[in-house]
Amino acid sequence: MNADHTASRINGAKQSQVLDVVYYHTTRCTRxxxxxxxxxxxxNLSFLERSSHxxxxxxxVLLESLRKNDLEDxxxxxxxxxKLENLIIHGARxxxxxxxxxxxxxxxxxxxxxDTPCLRSIDISAFFLPMAGFSNLTDVAIARIRxxxxxxxxxxxxxxxxxxxxxxxxxxxxxxxxxxxKHLRTSKILFPGLERLNLQSVETAFVxxxxxxxxxxxxxxxxxxVDVNETDTLEDIFxxxxxxxxxxxxxxxxxxxTSRAAHAxxxxxxxxxxxxxxxxxxxxxxxxxxxxxxxxxxxxxxSTLKRVxxxxxxxxxxxxxxxxxxxxxxxxxxxxxFGLARYSSLTEVTLTDxxxxxxxxxxxxEAPLCPLLQKLRVEGELEEGTLELVVLSRAGTPLRRVEIAxxxxxxxxxVSRLMEFVEEVELDGxxxxxxxx
Numbered sequence: 001m002n003a004d005h006t007a008s009r010i011n012g013a014k015q016s017q018v019l020d021v022v023y024y025h026t027t028r029c030t031r032x033x034x035x036x037x038x039x040x041x042x043x044n045l046s047f048l049e050r051s052s053h054x055x056x057x058x059x060x061v062l063l064e065s066l067r068k069n070d071l072e073d074x075x076x077x078x079x080x081x082x083k084l085e086n087l088i089i090h091g092a093r094x095x096x097x098x099x100x101x102x103x104x105x106x107x108x109x110x111x112x113x114x115d116t117p118c119l120r121s122i123d124i125s126a127f128f129l130p131m132a133g134f135s136n137l138t139d140v141a142i143a144r145i146r147x148x149x150x151x152x153x154x155x156x157x158x159x160x161x162x163x164x165x166x167x168x169x170x171x172x173x174x175x176x177x178x179x180x181x182k183h184l185r186t187s188k189i190l191f192p193g194l195e196r197l198n199l200q201s202v203e204t205a206f207v208x209x210x211x212x213x214x215x216x217x218x219x220x221x222x223x224x225x226v227d228v229n230e231t232d233t234l235e236d237i238f239x240x241x242x243x244x245x246x247x248x249x250x251x252x253x254x255x256x257x258t259s260r261a262a263h264a265x266x267x268x269x270x271x272x273x274x275x276x277x278x279x280x281x282x283x284x285x286x287x288x289x290x291x292x293x294x295x296x297x298x299x300x301x302x303s304t305l306k307r308v309x310x311x312x313x314x315x316x317x318x319x320x321x322x323x324x325x326x327x328x329x330x331x332x333x334x335x336x337x338f339g340l341a342r343y344s345s346l347t348e349v350t351l352t353d354x355x356x357x358x359x360x361x362x363x364x365x366e367a368p369l370c371p372l373l374q375k376l377r378v379e380g381e382l383e384e385g386t387l388e389l390v391v392l393s394r395a396g397t398p399l400r401r402v403e404i405a406x407x408x409x410x411x412x413x414x415v416s417r418l419m420e421f422v423e424e425v426e427l428d429g430x431x432x433x434x435x436x437x
Contacts, residue, residue, distance in 0.1 A: 080115030
């Protein structure tokens, strides 16, 4: 039997008024110390049962898992909710490790009796709720669910297919066998108003499936974060033609960064936007991939950048493009140049703490890499001789400005030689050494 816990005010609501309430589920007999916060109305179970037909928004906080036999006391989950607009179900903070499996569904029939005509937003974590009856949603967030059944995955996809006015779609920590995708529809789904797409710790095959089906306007903000296996590339995560999608073709500025990750791993972060941006929050496209360094992770991802970035890219910043203790993990100079060769529209390139081979690749003389390059910025690690070689080899090209930033002192003789071939040389946070005397 569920204990009734109330820490609340009901604002003297009339019986006809709709309610926004919070309920904490536990079968324990002790009364937890619950305090009202941010105006939330925390109700007891008896009130919830009496007022389920008035619910506009309900937040169900699971202090422990909700089990099948608990439904005897939760009739409100089985009866119609004609006024319900927002449904939130999640574990309590101290139960953040909670997960749910579709094989442990507690429902024998549709939640709310299949009667939720006003439902527009669902945010469900660590709880499996059959969703076959949900439609016309604007905001969907699902997290911490292990799918095993094809029909459960089909129901989730069905929510997408029946919600053309979707504004936000988020999946986090979702697992499923790739076989569950075999019998799903593959036709495109048009979302003219979709603004946010977030896929974090989702199986790569499912990410690719969703990205292939979703058609959204150019202002869509995409966030993807996945762990890749020993062979995955960007082509396994994004469908062919993605770089020609409305949002991708608008991308003009990109940042590509690498960093160490746990267990001899590497994290690769790709951010891009149609305009200049400082913070990742401002970017329209962010992908974070984590994989093992020793299986050529960086080489595979860099060589398939063409899957996500358009040829029309004008600015690229590379951060920490280096071995991170694994000398054979990075592309050699020629493969690095090959990976960037298709981006002939680049006018600005920034190299921050990158392997010297990255800078050296821009010295190819027969067919200069990035022929329209006007500004080259080098931060952190710098070999002056390499920079001189690059600038000399690009004499007669549009390169007119070189920036050297946040590195060891630079010789004035180096600056003097650079000025022979470009219009501007800027030292940003760098001391100069007078070796011309």
